[in-house]
Structure formats: C-alpha cells, structure tokens
Amino acid sequence: MQTKIKVREQKILLVDDLDYNRQLLRNNLTMLFSREKLKYKAFSYFQAHNASSALQTFSQQLPEMVFLDIELPDGSGLELLKRFKEQKPDCFVVMVSGVSTLENVKTSIDSGAASFIVKPFTGDKILAVLKQFDRYYDKLPKQAVEPLLQKP
Template sequence: MAKVLVVDDAAFMRMMIKDILTKNGYEVVGEAADGQQALEQYKELKPDLVTMDITMPEMDGITALKKIREIDPEAKVIMCSAMGQQAMVIDAIQAGAKDFIVKPFQADRVLEAIKKVLG
C-alpha cells in the first residue's frame, strides 16, 4: 500500500484528498499545513508520494518541493494548484514535480495522476 503525505493549508482540501486516497487503497501517513511542516514530515515519514499545494504560508509548495528533492532526489511530488496558476505549475514541473492536479479535485483525475506517478 502506497504511503502518501498530504500538504495543503486548507484543512477541508486535505480532507477531500484524504477521502479520495483512503477509499482507493492508499494510506495517508501524514498531513501538513505548510511547506516547513511538509519538509519535516517528509524526513520523518518517508512517504511514497506527496500531494503538495502551491500557495501556502511559511513556505510555499515550490520551495518545499525543491527542499524535499534536495534530501531525496527520487521524491515523487504531485502539485495541487488552483485555476489560473499555470506559470507556477510550470515552475513546479521544472523544479521536479511529477504531475499536477487542479482544484477543485476530481477523484478520477487525482487517482490517474497518482497511478501514473507511482508507476
């Protein structure tokens, strides 16, 4: 069972993703509300996959992505973006994100991205 770390500053967004994941056989091993927490939890939990919001307080998702990839170049991170953040999505892909999903989340798109990234 793949272990996932869910990162979003909005609790209800984390809940939505968690719901989609657990219903489909993934284990959510941790949650973080900002990039700094995401980095700490990544080191501690070593998840198979991270879903990472782009816009967050303390440390944004792209910075967190870069720092996670410094400690683990193999890290699999899927970015979550709101509509209209295309430029940030491009930055994220260049920084090493494997895919991105757009809010509001559609279960089938989330699962498709995860399956693709986890192989």
C-alpha cells in the first residue's frame, strides 16, 4: 500500500529594503509555486527590510530558502550569507543585487550561495531559481529532506 506523503510548509525569507520588491517576489513565488510542476509547493513567508531584522528572523525561523539583497541599508547581504550558512549549511540562498560585479559573484559562490539574480526581477529569473530549488532538495541527503516530508 502506498503511503501518502504530505509536504510540510517550507519557510521562505525575503530580504529587501524595498517593500514593493518583497511584495512582487511574494506574489510571483506564490503564483509560480502553484502553477508550475514543482515538487515542493507548500510554503510560508517571512520578510525583513534590513540586515539586523533579517538575522533575527533567520535565527528564529531557520528557513529553507532565502532571497537576500546584497545592498541593505545597515549592512551587506554578503556578510549575512556567511552567517546564514553557518547556522543552516543546507539553506538555499539566492543573492539579489541591482548590479553584479565579478567580486560579488565570486564571494557569493565561495560563501555558499545557490543562485544569483540581478534585478530587476523577471518571471524567467524567478522560475529558474524555483526549478533549481526543486533539483537542489532532490540531491540533498535523505535526513536533510525528511523533516520536510511528514506522513499524515
């Protein structure tokens, strides 16, 4: 007999100082998660508008995915990335920036970022990241994914 698997709500943290960008991301993530054939569909969102609130929210929620703006009013997203990965090494972090420099891209990769989006956001960029997220969780060791899959 096949056991039905229920996917636990995944936590997504959106870090951007501009409220409109966070709203736009949230709307489009919701739309794409429900429309596209993705394995992980259930989610809950948390938001932060600066580095200090991002760090606090991250520590409390330990999200599976983070969209992290590099240019924050009170600090750099690159520094936050290191702190996030120390706390939760398998967290899928998408760096977001208005401009990409070779140095920023290299630092992001070296610090464990999974992806990098140069703003403005487009549907293609967001969808590409979600597909990557699906593949990423498929490759993780079973014990890392199991907490996400709860038997009813």
